[in-house]
Amino acid sequence: MNYYSTNHNTPDVTLELAVTQGLAADRGLFMPERIDPLPESFFREIGSMSFQELSFEVAKKFFGEDIPEYTLQKIVFNTLTFDTPLVEVNENIYSLELFHGPTSAFKDVGARFMARLLSHFLGKEKNMVHVLVATSGDTGSAVANGFLGVAGIKVHVLYPKGKVSDIQEKQFTTLGQNITALEIDGTFDDCQALVKFAFMDDELKKKITITSANSINVARFLPQAFYYFNAWAKLEDKSRDVVFSVPSGNFGNLTAGLFAKKMGLPVSKFIAANNLNDIVCKYLKTGVYEPRPSVSTIANAMDVGDPSNFARILDLYGHNHQAICNEMIGTTYSDDQIRETLLSVFMTTGYLMDPHGAVGYRALNELLKDGETGIFLETAHPAKFTETVEDIVGKGNVPMPQKLQNFMKGEKISIQISSDYKDFRAYLNELE
Numbered sequence: 001m002n003y004y005s006t007n008h009n010t011p012d013v014t015l016e017l018a019v020t021q022g023l024a025a026d027r028g029l030f031m032p033e034r035i036d037p038l039p040e041s042f043f044r045e046i047g048s049m050s051f052q053e054l055s056f057e058v059a060k061k062f063f064g065e066d067i068p069e070y071t072l073q074k075i076v077f078n079t080l081t082f083d084t085p086l087v088e089v090n091e092n093i094y095s096l097e098l099f100h101g102p103t104s105a106f107k108d109v110g111a112r113f114m115a116r117l118l119s120h121f122l123g124k125e126k127n128m129v130h131v132l133v134a135t136s137g138d139t140g141s142a143v144a145n146g147f148l149g150v151a152g153i154k155v156h157v158l159y160p161k162g163k164v165s166d167i168q169e170k171q172f173t174t175l176g177q178n179i180t181a182l183e184i185d186g187t188f189d190d191c192q193a194l195v196k197f198a199f200m201d202d203e204l205k206k207k208i209t210i211t212s213a214n215s216i217n218v219a220r221f222l223p224q225a226f227y228y229f230n231a232w233a234k235l236e237d238k239s240r241d242v243v244f245s246v247p248s249g250n251f252g253n254l255t256a257g258l259f260a261k262k263m264g265l266p267v268s269k270f271i272a273a274n275n276l277n278d279i280v281c282k283y284l285k286t287g288v289y290e291p292r293p294s295v296s297t298i299a300n301a302m303d304v305g306d307p308s309n310f311a312r313i314l315d316l317y318g319h320n321h322q323a324i325c326n327e328m329i330g331t332t333y334s335d336d337q338i339r340e341t342l343l344s345v346f347m348t349t350g351y352l353m354d355p356h357g358a359v360g361y362r363a364l365n366e367l368l369k370d371g372e373t374g375i376f377l378e379t380a381h382p383a384k385f386t387e388t389v390e391d392i393v394g395k396g397n398v399p400m401p402q403k404l405q406n407f408m409k410g411e412k413i414s415i416q417i418s419s420d421y422k423d424f425r426a427y428l429n430e431l432e
């Protein structure tokens with residue numbers, strides 16, 4: 001299957017090129033030329049399929065023409081070595097727990113899939129490929145761990161100094177091997193801008209091969225459709241209208257949900273659940289998309305001022321504002337509202353959410369109508385944000401899973417760089 005650019009200003013490319021280039025030559029985002037629906041039989045049988053099995057069926061629709069079936073099956077099965085349980089938190093409100101992977105956040109799914117797909121394509125090449133990834137916290141850890149030790153690939157993680165949690169930082173600064181952490185004196189938007197500049201730098205690209213592992217990469221974001229199907233598969237009552245509430249930053253997760261719907265998943269609505277960075281909420285209200293600098297919140301993985309995947313949403317609905325509003329509604333919450341929700345759900349149900357999931361929950365609690373079932377994406381384990389969550393629910397109430405404890409034991413190693421592209425370029429120029 002071919003991939004076109006959302007800017008429609010460059011020839012279509014193969015899957016291999018879309019994955020290795022990350023961003024299209026005209027700076028647009030790649031989109032698959034078709035979104036094929038799954039057959040009715042799939043939806044009849046989905047309830048008895050494992051996460052791996054149903055994901056393989058979804059994966060074939062995107063990647064089946066380009067990757068041998070056996071290889072694709074191996075990639076999917078090796079990516080999904082954990083489940084995404086659906087847990088009822090309150091009447092008709094479910095948490096889709098996406099934190100059971102190695103770094104305890106949903107980004108494990110896309111990152112692990114992409115590492116394996118890239119490694120499949122690189123089998124033919126000799127040159128080192130450099131993966132550049134900007135992170136507000138969780139992407140860096142998921143990508144670093146997903147790619148750790150993969151031959152032929154070096155990963156460079158750019159993160160904003162002092163703006164990620166201790167555990168997040170440990171997850172990508174302690175690994176060594178083919179992973180380097182770059183501590184940028186700036187914001188997440190600065191990190192993202194540096195990566196974008198590198199991709200526009202034709203001189204640099206003559207010298208080294210770079211690719212992106214941010215959610216703009218099709219190999220990262222398409223697999224995120226898998227767990228929407230898994231959620232629906234696990235619902236006992238499939239007759240009710242289903243609303244997905246998606247805590248959103250760069251909108252990769254929500255866009256993947258829209259893809260799942262186009263493939264036939266019966267979703268009645270999506271909620272774009274935002275913290276104070278409410279650029280998309282504003283767009284839904286006014287029809288005007290106005291990016292602005294991000295503000296810091298306690299749900300910091302969603303502190304994004306110019307969501308990169310929004311270009312895909314516009315393209316998917318032909319830039320038609322009304323068509324987009326038919327699919328989704330937007331909400332925005334302050335830090336105080338997030339704290340209040342996290343605490344009250346913990347006190348009344350015993351269920352502990354992370355600050356991002358709490359945004360998703362609150363949106364359902366406010367907006368769900370009679371007859372609807374709400375599913376919010378619990379995008380990370382609360383222990384990834386121990387300090388913030390303990391501040392809200394009290395010390396001793398946030399148990400840390402063993403795999404997170406293990407990360408805390410490592411020693412942090414990072415390279416400090418300013419947010420000036422000249423400095424980043426000098427660093428990249430030293431690479432081979």
Ligand SMILES: *Cc1c(COP(=O)(O)O)cnc(C)c1O
Nearest residue numbers: 138248249250251252253301379
């Ligand atoms: C990345 C992230 C988000 C935002 O996801 P997008 O796909 O960028 O919208 C939300 N919550 C957590 C915990 C994250 O790591």
